[in-house]
Amino acid sequence: MTTRQTYLYASFFALIIVLANYTVQFPINEWLTYGAIMYPFSFLITDVLSERYNKAQTLKVVRIGVVLAIIPTLLVADGRIAFASIVTFFLIQQLDVVIFHVLKARFSSLWWLRNNGSTLTSQFFDTSLFFILAFAGTMPADVLVKLIIGDYLVKVVLALLDTPFFYLFAIKLQNRKISQV
Numbered sequence: 001m002t003t004r005q006t007y008l009y010a011s012f013f014a015l016i017i018v019l020a021n022y023t024v025q026f027p028i029n030e031w032l033t034y035g036a037i038m039y040p041f042s043f044l045i046t047d048v049l050s051e052r053y054n055k056a057q058t059l060k061v062v063r064i065g066v067v068l069a070i071i072p073t074l075l076v077a078d079g080r081i082a083f084a085s086i087v088t089f090f091l092i093q094q095l096d097v098v099i100f101h102v103l104k105a106r107f108s109s110l111w112w113l114r115n116n117g118s119t120l121t122s123q124f125f126d127t128s129l130f131f132i133l134a135f136a137g138t139m140p141a142d143v144l145v146k147l148i149i150g151d152y153l154v155k156v157v158l159a160l161l162d163t164p165f166f167y168l169f170a171i172k173l174q175n176r177k178i179s180q181v
Helices: 003-023 040-050 055-076 077-108 111-135 140-162 163-180
Strands: 027-029
Touching: 003 027, 003 055, 003 077, 027 055, 027 163, 040 055, 040 111, 040 163, 055 077, 077 111, 111 140, 111 163, 140 163
Parallel strands: none
Antiparallel strands: none
């Protein structure tokens, strides 16, 4: 991955983080926020990058993306949301990359397993940690649990729906490039 590509991908990550941090402040209903719709795209990008590049390169993109997102996040989100988001994104995206690469090494032909397995596992921890850090003590526990469940269920659906896009961008196009060489 070139330096230019690294910063381009990292900038895209930062944009997703900032948009998700802004939109998570607006509930759709008692089970869901708009942030749940935006944030899963970061996992698709992480998985596509993990398929194409090695773990160290992908982690570098994630870490730079977090750094690039700090100031804009502080400008668009409440301090607790900003803190929770940056910490959660930094920790959980790295977890996603590690799980993806473990699954890729162990089950190399099962591309759908590494895509969905890493994302669904990471999204569970991401959703739980984010909502606890951002909203614990500011709302009743039952509301917090409903938001965690609602956001996670939407993320599960979106993760499963993004599987064909992962296949297209990470598997099909990659195989096409290899066959053209």
